Amino acid sequence: METEKKEKFSIKGFREMFENSFRLSRIIWAERKPLIFSFLAVSFVSSIFPILSSAVRGGLINELVQAAQLKVFSNPLVIFVILNLSLIFVRSLVGSLDQYLDKVFYMYLEEKSQFMMLEKFGSLDIDSFENPKHQNLIQKVKESGTWRIQNFAEKQFYLFRRLIELISAIIALSFAEWWIFIIVIIGVVPNLIVELRYGRRAWTIHDSKAETKRRYWHLSNKLSNINSAVELKIFQNTAKFISLVKDLFSGFQKDQFTIDKKHLKEETLASAFGQIASGIIYVYLVRKVIFEGLQIGSFTFFVGAVGTLEGALSGLFWILGRNYQDSLFVTDVFKFLDIKQVVSKPVEGKALDPTKTPKIVFENVSFSYPDSKERVLKNINLEINPGEKVALVGVNGAGKTTLIKLLCRFYDPVKGRILIDGQDLKEIDLESYYSLLGALFQEYSNYRFLVKEAIGIGRTSEELSSSKVGQSARKSDSDDFIERWKDKYSQQLGKEFTGGVEPSIGQWQKLALARAFYRDPKIYILDEPTSSIDAQAEAKIFEKLGKLPKDRTVVLISHRFSTVRKANRIIVIENGKITENGSHERLLKNNKTYAKLFKLQAKGYQ
Incomplete structure (x- = not known):
């Protein structure tokens, strides 16, 4: 039922289309005024050519008929011949200029849309990026955001052209009969309805299948990634994954084929209806020639004007229909661009001293991830003094990496606060803070x-x-x-x-x-920094870490206790709480979780 509602076009969709058009036009206008002026001028000239050509051709035919009857090569005939040749030349010239400007505009749109998206991705905080509410939106934007924006923007000029063609055709037909315009409108309105319905259906498939598309790309990447491909071959899963990808692709294509088939039927009926309307007008004009003495040239002119009007109206409605479709995607793009920062930066953040290693304090910090009520961290109280080498220990899922994310201010605590040299991290200028940090996470970039x-x-x-x-x-x-x-x-x-x-x-x-x-950096944050490195190399690296200047702080997460034991202080986290805090020797004497984990790992080397 919900899908059926989505498939119906609405007044809200039209309003969004005009709002998107206005917003995008403002962006383009602010940066490319000369280009817009040139494009509009060329579009205007191109749009009046059909009527001008019909008028000159009609006049030329009338003069030719008269000259043939009188056997005279008249001056008006010469003028119409020159005008006709001039129009052909100018039309060719304007067409070349139009193609050039179209290419320039397309290149600008491609650059603008790409960088607009990239800049937004770059400015998104991690909280927003990982939020499940945004995942479908981000996926849709990745798949079709940029080219949909380009299509939508270009169609604004095509819309302008069709409007000029429409106005010029109406003016021309005002010399015939007013009702011709009404008949043409009635004939092409079904095309508008068909295109609007198709646009909504196409977006609905894209919207409802966003998660399916994510799964499709996930599985496809497994086949094209060398590391995944090796495992697929060894486990003899290549054929299985190809089958899964094929099923997902076929399911999506089946839905697309269904709406395209339906669109073909509706489009055929709409075109047939339009042809009936055209037939009525043609019969009327032929009758005017036979019984009312309408000149052949004038007949040609009016037929051309009717063709221009039909083309302008059907083109206008087609563009509106496709604009409506593109606008649904552009709405998603603007929703993405309008995602607000969850981790907001202070207007006038306090800058940190770049020459000093700050003290770090977690004060009654608790945290839950978005859309989850489960506390991942619970009342964490922790002090890390400048120059300390601190190791965080615990089983997977205990909350170690989450604590690091809060320290990097990827998220804000839901309770409590983090102090950096006595100042709330929320009030500190992030750029000055990040200049003090150096981090290596489990999923690092290559x-x-x-x-x-x-x-x-x-x-x-x-x-x-x-x-x-x-x-x-x-x-x-x-x-x-x-x-x-x-x-x-x-x-x-x-x-x-x-x-x-x-x-x-x-x-x-x-x-x-x-x-x-x-x-x-002043503060090293290392999350499993040697997980893929051999023991000998690891020992060398941690020897170098131990020789860092005394004021350098190191916060380390590792499951290798041969590394952890070298830390000044070891913090054990269990179920989001700090359960042990002390040196290696002290925690062994306590004979609790740390001692058990250490002995269990040591036993494996005996």
Whole structure:
């Protein structure tokens, strides 16, 4: 029932279409006034050509008929011949200019829509990004957002052209009979209804199948990703996944085919109705020629005017129908662009001292993820002094990574507060705070740049330092394999690029760690930083972490107790609560969760 309601076009949809048109026009107008003026001028000239051509051609035919009867080559005939040739030349010239401006406008729209979307994605806070309410919207925008905006914007000019053609045709037909205009409108109105219904149905499929599309792309990417492809082959699941992808695709295509088939039937009936209306007008004009002495040239002119009117009206209604369809998608884009920050930045945030490592305090902090009442963290009280090396320990799902996310202010606590040097994190200027942080998360990014760039991206606010890149590589134990590559620090990463190499998972992680070292932050946040690295390399890396300047704070999450035991202080988190807090030796003496986990892991090495 709900789907049927969605499929019906509505006044609200029309209102949104005009609101979207106005909003998009303002954006374009603010940046490209000369281009818009030029496009409108060329569109106006192009739009009056059909009627001008019909008028000149009609006059030429009338003069030819008269000249043939009188056997005289009259001056009006010469004028009409010149006018006709001039119109052909000018129309060709304007057509070329129109194509050029159309291309320029398309390139601008492509750039504008792409960067408008990218800038929004870049400005989204993590809370908004991970919010389930936004996932379908984000998926729809990723799939069709940019080209729908381009289509929608371009159609505004086509709409302008059709309106000019319509006005010029009405003026021309005012010299014939007023009711011709009414007949033409009646003949083309069904086309508008058909296009509106089709547009709504197409959007409804896209809207209702957003989750199916996400699953389709997820499974498709598994087939095209090298790491996933290896596992699929070993587990003999390639055929299974292809079958799953095919079923999802076929289901979506089946729905699309159903509405296209229905659209074809409705479009055929609407066209037949329009042809009947045209037939009535043609019979009337033929009768005027036979019984009322309407000249052949005038007959040609009126027939051309009727054709222009029909074309303008049907084109206008077709564009309105497709605009209505595109507008439904553009509405989604604007909804995405209007997503408000959940983690809001203070208007005048307090800047932190860039030369000082701040003290971190969690004060009665509790947290639940959006749309969930379950507390992931419960009344966390924790102090981390400047220069401390603190390890967070606990089973999967205990809340360790969530605590890190709050420290990075990806989310705000639902209760309590986080203090940075005595100031509420909500009141601190995030840019000044982030300049003090260096982080390596479990799901880190692999940058397929040159090696030195992939490391140097750790601090892009400064000019790339080759010596600092080398130092960072040595600290992360990356220098050994980098030196073995042909182009060393100028080596291209990623086999999909010319001369590129594909690092192993462990090598990628070392490069990510090198980025953190290159950043040289006051606070290191490391979430399983050596999960893909061998024990020997791990020992070297943590030896380097231990030799960091004394004022550098390290917050570490790791399941490897050989690493954790080296921390100044170990925090055990269970079910969102801190249950133990102390040094390795102290927690072993307590003989609680930490001691049990440590002994269990140590036993595995005996």
